[in-house]
Amino acid sequence: MAMMDQVVMIKKVKKVTGGGHHGGAWKVAYADFVTAMMAFFLLMWLINTTSPEQKRGIADYFAPASVSESTSGSGGILGGTALGDDGAKSEGAMSVVTSLAPEAPVDSSEAGQSTKAGSMEAAAEEQRRAQEDAAFQSAAESLRQAMRDMPELAELSKQILIDQTPEGLRIQLIDQEGRSMFEPNSARPNERARLLLRAVSRVIVQLPNRITITGHTSATTGRRAESDWPLSSARADAARGILQGAGVDPDRVYQVAGKATSDPLYPDDPTLPGNRRITIVLLREAPVLPSDSSL
Numbered sequence: 001m002a003m004m005d006q007v008v009m010i011k012k013v014k015k016v017t018g019g020g021h022h023g024g025a026w027k028v029a030y031a032d033f034v035t036a037m038m039a040f041f042l043l044m045w046l047i048n049t050t051s052p053e054q055k056r057g058i059a060d061y062f063a064p065a066s067v068s069e070s071t072s073g074s075g076g077i078l079g080g081t082a083l084g085d086d087g088a089k090s091e092g093a094m095s096v097v098t099s100l101a102p103e104a105p106v107d108s109s110e111a112g113q114s115t116k117a118g119s120m121e122a123a124a125e126e127q128r129r130a131q132e133d134a135a136f137q138s139a140a141e142s143l144r145q146a147m148r149d150m151p152e153l154a155e156l157s158k159q160i161l162i163d164q165t166p167e168g169l170r171i172q173l174i175d176q177e178g179r180s181m182f183e184p185n186s187a188r189p190n191e192r193a194r195l196l197l198r199a200v201s202r203v204i205v206q207l208p209n210r211i212t213i214t215g216h217t218s219a220t221t222g223r224r225a226e227s228d229w230p231l232s233s234a235r236a237d238a239a240r241g242i243l244q245g246a247g248v249d250p251d252r253v254y255q256v257a258g259k260a261t262s263d264p265l266y267p268d269d270p271t272l273p274g275n276r277r278i279t280i281v282l283l284r285e286a287p288v289l290p291s292d293s294s295l
Contacts, residue, residue, distance in 0.1 A: 132284060135207060136169040139282070143171070143203045153199055156192060160200075168209060168284045171200055173239075174265065174277040175218075181278070185227075187234035189242065193278075197239055200280060201246035209282040210254040213240050218275035219261045233258030239278045254283060 050058070140162045147157040159179060161172040173196050175181055181193035189197070204211060215236035217228040236256050244250050264275040 129284075133164065136164055136282065139169060139203045139207055140164075142206070143199065146199055146202065150199070152195060156196055159192075160196060165281070166284075167212075167281050169282040171203075171280045171282075172265070172277050173197070173200070173280075175273040175275075177273050180273065180276065182235055182238075182276075185231065187231060187238050189235075189238050193239075194242055197242040197278075198246045201243050201248050204243065204248050204252075204280075204282065207282055208252075209285055210252050211243075211248070212255040212257070212279075212281045212283065213237075213243070213253065214256075214279040214281075215239070215258045216263060216265070216275060216277045216279065217260050218264070218273060219270035221271075228260035229258055231258070232260045236278060239280070243280075 047055075143160070143162060144157075147153045147160065156179075159174055159176055159181075161170075161174060163170055173181060173193065179192065180190070181196070182189055213236045215232035215234070217232045217235075233256070236258055240253055240256050244253070261270055261275070264270045264272075265277060266272045266274055
């Protein structure tokens with residue numbers, strides 16, 4: 001009887017698979033995210049380390065292939081290639097297919113000679129430029145040495161600036177506070193300017209290059225700007241006269257000009273005395289072109 005009264009209980013156990021309520025899909029998404037981030041940082045690193053030439057090569061590699069100009073639908077032998085664009089509704093017009101004669105092949109020997117001649121000209125030009133730079137450097141050093149050796153020029157050494165530009169060797173004679181080279185508002189050079197110009201002439205006569213002489217003024221209140229143009233031109237011309245009197249050949253003077261205040265040495269403060277200056281440039285000479293015997 002006791003066996004009949006026993007209650008039988010059935011317990012259902014629900015198994016959860018896949019990592020709980022959310023499952024394991026987040027792991028796959030996270031792995032994809034980490035992979036994408038690694039690829040992104042690798043791409044940024046490659047962009048940072050590659051040169052412009054390498055980037056250009058990569059871009060060319062991934063550029064789309066050239067599109068065929070064929071009128072065939074499939075591009076095959078029997079792809080239906082048409083000889084012309086005229087169809088049944090072309091009102092009787094016919095396309096004329098013109099076959100152009102092939103171009104004559106380029107003589108490899110002539111091409112090789114042309115390339116060799118171009119390389120020789122480039123090498124000669126490079127050698128000439130190097131020799132010219134060396135001559136300019138030697139001339140600049142000789143002028144600096146003269147400034148150190150001559151007591152009357154030693155105190156004026158800060159008023160000469162020497163550098164090389166694409167135009168040539170540039171020598172600038174600048175004013176300093178209390179040490180001007182010209183009388184105020186005048187084109188008459190003082191003794192200080194004459195000493196500096198005679199020292200520069202010793203360097204100019206050592207080289208065959210043509211020269212340009214340019215005068216500059218500083219911005220000054222109380223004087224009309226229009227007067228700066230003739231004043232700067234007159235000062236440049238006065239410098240030319242002193243150089244020629246010191247032995248510079250007049251035929252070597254290529255240009256004498258005045259720029260007034262249009263090209264200041266100190267753009268941040270056009271009123272500084274250093275903007276008043278005389279600029280002398282020994283020009284780089286163009287290579288002599290070979291004469292054409294056929295003319």
